[in-house]
Amino acid sequence: MEGNQKVLKLAVSVGETLLLSGGEIYRVQETVERILEAYGMEDYHVFVVSNGIFATVDEEGESRGSMVRNVPLGSVHLGRIAAVNQLSREICSHSCTVEEAYQRLQDCQKLPEPGMLAKTLAAGMGCAAFGYIFGGQFVECLLSFVLGMLLQIFLMQAGRIKMSKFMVNILGSAAVTVVSFALSALGMKFMQDKVVIGSIVLLVPGVLLTTGIRELFNGDYLSGSIHLADALMTAACIAVGVGAAVKLVQLFGGAGL
Amino acid sequence: MIDQLIASMLGTLAFVILFNAPRKEYFFSSANGALGWLAYLLFMEWGAGVVIASLGATVILTIMARILSALRRCPVTIFLVTGIFTLVPGAGIYYTAYFLLMNDLVSSTAKGIETFKVAGAIVLGIVFGFAVPQSWFNRLGRKEKHVGK
Structure with a gap:
């Protein structure tokens, strides 16, 4: 017993x-x-x-x-x-x-995790790499690198204060978009969309999507739909964040548009 | 092409680190991500279109992840979820939202539907990749074990 x-x-x-x-x-x-x-x-x-x-x-x-x-x-x-x-x-x-x-x-x-610094640098490197993959040049990669690091710091802090996942995704993608618009309004010449796409890769629900699909096709319909719904919500939040930021910049008469 | 490969490898490596993958799998996971992106580019060059290219690349990525999983005796997730990031339509989400807010409904709808199609292609790709029977991969693992001994 x-x-x-x-x-x-x-x-x-x-x-x-x-x-x-x-x-x-x-x-x-x-x-x-x-x-x-x-x-x-x-x-x-x-x-x-x-x-x-x-x-x-x-x-x-x-x-x-x-x-x-x-x-x-x-x-x-x-x-x-x-x-x-x-x-x-x-x-x-x-x-x-x-x-x-x-x-x-x-x-x-208790398996150790990479430190905060390592994670931040990794995020920056990833964003720069994705900025390049999606057609960015040196300037875009550099900006993606910086924005990616800032976004990762934001994500880690948000995780610490247990901010709602939806708010994290909305605020994160909005912040990246606003900063990139602000930089181009200040007169920097770069492909603004490549920078944002490179940086929001950190928020994209790749893991949820993959696991959700595999579970669904394994017959675990309940878990699969939970994960897929989560993935869909995350994607929607990213879209809302980007959209809100674009609108905000438009309202304040951003020059980069 | 080489620069794209290196970039996709670095991009995947970033997620490998962020998701705390075991250190000895760093190289294989990122190489798998680069393979997926290479397949995508080749399909695109061949004129396959975004959706079919995503489908083909996901199938190749998934099968490679399963081969690596058998050879390295490690759960397949480690090679799959990190590699898939190059193919997930993050850009599609951005453009859909951007054009929608810009009141460019035609572009927004086009991008939105394309994003959904790519997501669907990735779904099918993973399903096809896992349709290959596990016993084929098990044989690989066993061979490796004998070599190891």
């Missing part, structure tokens, strides 16, 4: 970590089930949606434990997915005890 509860807790915690880091639903479901099986559970039921895990374990027709976890949509952490994947592989090859596995899971959760 005690043992069952421990195994269930381990399995669900592993699933929770995966889900929180942006793992696909089928991966979470399979992982939880395999861990339960690896520790000798035979009669179990696991149900995973994009923001929750439900699991019960039975033995000889009697309930031996159940667990519900609410998992809010978190930020993507691919390294953690890979680490947890490795861990679940080892659990399935029976090379670790429940306690060891729990310890390893906590190590996975």
Whole structure:
């Protein structure tokens, strides 16, 4: 009985970590089930949606434990997915005890992230690169680089004060657009659209779109539609932000138009 | 072409870092992003149009992500979600909103529909890419394992 509860807790915690880091639903479901099986559970039921895990374990027709976890949509952490994947592989090859596995899971959760500076620089580099891909020249890349870094700083700060995701996307895309219009109004000569497109790449819901589609076609209709709705809302927010900024600049008689 | 490749690689690398991918997969993930963009450019040069080019590039990107996943023994997400950013129509979203607010409804509608078509093409591309049976890729993984031993 005690043992069952421990195994269930381990399995669900592993699933929770995966889900929180942006793992696909089928991966979470399979992982939880395999861990339960690896520790000798035979009669179990696991149900995973994009923001929750439900699991019960039975033995000889009697309930031996159940667990519900609410998992809010978190930020993507691919390294953690890979680490947890490795861990679940080892659990399935029976090379670790429940306690060891729990310890390893906590190590996975504490996996270091790149520092703020590294992330900011990476964002700048990405924006510059995307500015170039979409047809920008040196000036556009440089501006995208700066704007991308500023946007990333804004995103990190907004994350810290837990600003609503919709506001983050609207304000972020609006700010980038206003700044680029302001710069061209000040007399700088550059392709203003390339700069904005390069910078808002940071907000584009690529991960949500990809996971949502895959879930939908795996038959996880509920989770798939949650993720796709999220992606659609994000795209709409970006459009609203850009639109609001354009209108604002127009009202104040921007010269760059 | 080379400059586009390098730029798409750097662009993908940025997302690889932002999403905390494991350090040993940095190169493979960004290379996959560059491959997707290269495929897109080649399709465009061939005269395929934005939608078909996005479709083809996504299929190639997805299959490559699955090959890498088998070879590197790493979840496929790591190679897929980072690589897809070069193809996701961020520019389309911008132009649609911009023309709409500029009251240029013709351009706005055209861009909006094109954005939706590209998004649909990416959807289909991923679906086709995952239609290839997993057992083919598993064979790759096993081979790698023997070599490793």
